[in-house]
Amino acid sequence: MSFKEFNFDGLVGPHHNYAGLSFGNIASTGNAQTPSNPQKAALQGLSKMRTLLSLGIPQGVLAPQQRPDVSALRNLGFIGTDADVIRSASQQCPAIFQSCMSASSMWTANAATVSPSPDCANGKVNFTAANLVNKYHRSLEPEFTRTLLQRVFPSRQHFHHHAVLPMSEHFGDEGAANHTRLCSNYGTAGVELFVYGKVAFDGSVPSPKKFPARQTLEASQAVARKHGLSPSKVVYAQQNPDVIDAGVFHNDVISVGNSNALFYHELAFAEPAQLKADLTAAYEGHHPLHLIEVKNKAVSVSDAIQSYLFNTQLITLENGSMALVAPTECQKTASVETYLKDLMQQNTPIQQVEFIDVKQSMANGGGPACLRLRVVLNDVEAAAVNQACLMSETKIAALEQCIKRYYRDRVEVADLADMTFIQECHEALDQLTQLLDLGSIYPFQQSF
Numbered sequence: 001m002s003f004k005e006f007n008f009d010g011l012v013g014p015h016h017n018y019a020g021l022s023f024g025n026i027a028s029t030g031n032a033q034t035p036s037n038p039q040k041a042a043l044q045g046l047s048k049m050r051t052l053l054s055l056g057i058p059q060g061v062l063a064p065q066q067r068p069d070v071s072a073l074r075n076l077g078f079i080g081t082d083a084d085v086i087r088s089a090s091q092q093c094p095a096i097f098q099s100c101m102s103a104s105s106m107w108t109a110n111a112a113t114v115s116p117s118p119d120c121a122n123g124k125v126n127f128t129a130a131n132l133v134n135k136y137h138r139s140l141e142p143e144f145t146r147t148l149l150q151r152v153f154p155s156r157q158h159f160h161h162h163a164v165l166p167m168s169e170h171f172g173d174e175g176a177a178n179h180t181r182l183c184s185n186y187g188t189a190g191v192e193l194f195v196y197g198k199v200a201f202d203g204s205v206p207s208p209k210k211f212p213a214r215q216t217l218e219a220s221q222a223v224a225r226k227h228g229l230s231p232s233k234v235v236y237a238q239q240n241p242d243v244i245d246a247g248v249f250h251n252d253v254i255s256v257g258n259s260n261a262l263f264y265h266e267l268a269f270a271e272p273a274q275l276k277a278d279l280t281a282a283y284e285g286h287h288p289l290h291l292i293e294v295k296n297k298a299v300s301v302s303d304a305i306q307s308y309l310f311n312t313q314l315i316t317l318e319n320g321s322m323a324l325v326a327p328t329e330c331q332k333t334a335s336v337e338t339y340l341k342d343l344m345q346q347n348t349p350i351q352q353v354e355f356i357d358v359k360q361s362m363a364n365g366g367g368p369a370c371l372r373l374r375v376v377l378n379d380v381e382a383a384a385v386n387q388a389c390l391m392s393e394t395k396i397a398a399l400e401q402c403i404k405r406y407y408r409d410r411v412e413v414a415d416l417a418d419m420t421f422i423q424e425c426h427e428a429l430d431q432l433t434q435l436l437d438l439g440s441i442y443p444f445q446q447s448f
């Protein structure tokens with residue numbers, strides 16, 4: 001049976017905006033209140049999907065979420081019609097309203113943790129939608145994400161969707177942004193590496209001082225248990241608290257893995273020597289494991305954050321070598337540009353770099369890797385996916401047409417409470433559900 005790694009990218013929503021909601025994510029807070037361009041953002045995302053398809057990587061798409069989340073606002077005591085709720089919340093509590101208007105579900109690396117069937121005791125692909133409790137705007141995502149994943153991966157025979165972890169900081173879970181799978185071949189049991197920022201139930205373990213650690217060890221362990229992973233094939237590693245304080249809010253800002261390669265910064269982990277030993281012990285297979293460490297003197301942590309060198313997609317090409325799909329910011333950061341030229345000369349599996357423009361997403365701290373959820377599927381599992389959510393040139397063109405017609409090219413934070421704008425966003429979402437064969441998944445489609 002042949003296994004392939006699919007990328008399911010989040011389609012940027014029509015309400016994409018910069019509200020400065022993510023403390024600890026320097027791009028998000030730095031671009032607060034800047035006008036956004038949802039149309040361009042969504043088209044940049046689709047262009048990235050086209051690039052991946054052209055490189056031979058199967059591509060899927062996950063629809064955006066409905067915003068504003070009116071039921072969340074009602075739960076905070078705002079009453080009346082939806083328009084009343086929106087008006088009073090935006091006037092009385094603008095920051096809370098903006099949180100309920102975020103398009104943050106586009107970063108599907110945070111949607112869920114996914115374990116492929118060869119790793120799981122039940123022999124199915126296991127999904128746990130991430131609770132994202134550390135940020136209020138993101139904590140509104142998990143239940144819809146779970147429902148959406150069930151519509152995209154509907155077969156109970158092949159897919160298992162677990163309940164979201166408890167909505168408590170003790171079990172803060174940010175999904176695949178802190179999870180990497182290393183394997184000799186996609187179809188053999190892999191090593192699942194879970195990276196956490198703090199230990200919730202043991203205050204003696206060092207944790208960051210300035211910015212929050214969004215993922216706990218206890219959350220990672222719970223996901224590994226729920227997915228039925230073999231303990232000998234699971235590795236846990238703590239993120240270096242100092243890099244979280246420097247702005248590395250998820251591990252995928254400082255490391256990326258694929259197949260038999262882990263590409264990471266020297267300062268990414270609290271105990272790198274232990275991690276290397278643990279990975280080497282757990283990993284097995286014909287292809288040797290490559291641990292590609294980027295020294296701090298070659299690329300500083302701050303250059304890594306600015307360029308998103310590690311928020312690249314590391315993919316296996318048809319000829320067996322690997323490519324990095326990197327944001328154009330990597331070409332503009334001198335140390336990174338020099339490093340990448342040097343990397344191409346080294347004897348590692350990474351032989352190619354493709355640069356892509358996702359600036360609209362980058363301005364909120366989301367690079368190429370944040371925009372995708374990786375799902376390893378065999379042929380039978382792939383056939384059981386909702387086929388309307390798999391990308392082809394025809395599907396990309398249809399989505400582009402929809403976006404050009406329904407998405408605005410400029411949105412300011414002041415526009416977010418405008419009922420005409422909200423109505424336009426709902427029309428766009430309604431069109432998307434038809435193109436992606438999702439049924440009436442949004443609350444506004446169910447209230448008639």
Ligand SMILES: NCCC[C@H](NC(=O)CCC(=O)O)C(=O)O
Pocket residue numbers: 017018019020021022025028029102104107109110135138177249250364365366367370
């Ligand atoms: N993996 C990348 C996630 C980026 C995301 N940014 C945001 O939510 C910013 C939203 C805003 O500030 O408007 C986050 O920090 O979780």
